[in-house]
Amino acid sequence: MRDQDFTARDIVKIVKGQPFNGYCQLKIGDKWKRFDQQNGHTLLPSLYSGIAKKIGGLVTGDFCLVPIPNSEAVAGDSASFPHA
Numbered sequence: 001m002r003d004q005d006f007t008a009r010d011i012v013k014i015v016k017g018q019p020f021n022g023y024c025q026l027k028i029g030d031k032w033k034r035f036d037q038q039n040g041h042t043l044l045p046s047l048y049s050g051i052a053k054k055i056g057g058l059v060t061g062d063f064c065l066v067p068i069p070n071s072e073a074v075a076g077d078s079a080s081f082p083h084a
Contacts (some may be wrong), residue, residue, distance in 0.1 A: 011047070014040040 001008075010024040014035065021067045023036040035043050048065075055063060 010035070010040075011043070014043055015047070 006022075007026065010020050010022070011026075012022040019037060019039075020040075023034050025032055025034050026043070027033075028050075032047045033043075052065065055065070
């Protein structure tokens with residue numbers, strides 16, 4: 001896997017609240033920050049803000065981000081969508 005593949009995998013684990021080994025480094029604004037198991041949760045506000053800004057620059061008017069549940073949270077399954 002490429003470095004960006006490992007980073008993407010770690011970001012997905014952070015978003016899902018799953019444990020991961022090691023760390024990932026991401027550029028937040030103009031600074032590089034290192035995220036690991038202990039501080040991964042601090043990435044989420046920056047991640048969500050960055051996504052909203054990017055989409056906001058691509059669309060006109062108001063918009064709303066709606067999470068799409070995982071495959072376990074579909075009709076007919078008793079599992080619910082995990083949200084923070």
